[in-house]
Amino acid sequence: MKITIISPGKDKRYLGEEIVNEYTSRISHYSSIDWKFINTSDIEEEGEKILKAIPNKAYIVILDEKGKSLNSLEFSDFLNKRLNESIKDLVFIIGGSYGVSKKVKDTANFVWSLSDLVFPHELVRSILAEQIYRGFSILKGIKYHHE
Secondary structure, three states: OEEEEEEEOOOOOOOOHHHHHHHHHHHOOOOEEEEEEEOOOOHHHHHHHHHHHOOOOOEEEEEEEEEEEOOHHHHHHHHHHHHHOOOOEEEEEEOEOOEOOHHHHOOOOEEEEOOOOOOOHHHHHHHHHHHHHHHHHHHHOOOOOOO
């Protein structure tokens, strides 16, 4: 399974970059992972660019505070189900300041809430990368997650 994370903003230096790079490296032991950045302030234009960046037949997860909450074990189970379904492309979409366009929302297979709180997309990148790694570590029985 290939994971693609689509995020608003530029692929530029930011405070959480080292965290994202570390977890991206760890994830790459279990799945290929690619980051794509969409840089525009117009939500409709952003939506069109996001839709073009999504591989055909991908399973699409949108991150939104109004989505379904999952704890780490539930998220690990979510990843396992996608693997068992032989999903080739798993895409996570981080919304911009105003979320994502209706066209993008309509493509979602799942809407996931990391928290009831709203975070800047740079911080979401770090949280998401860590949770994906944590999910795989639970699946693989690596001593990272403690219950």
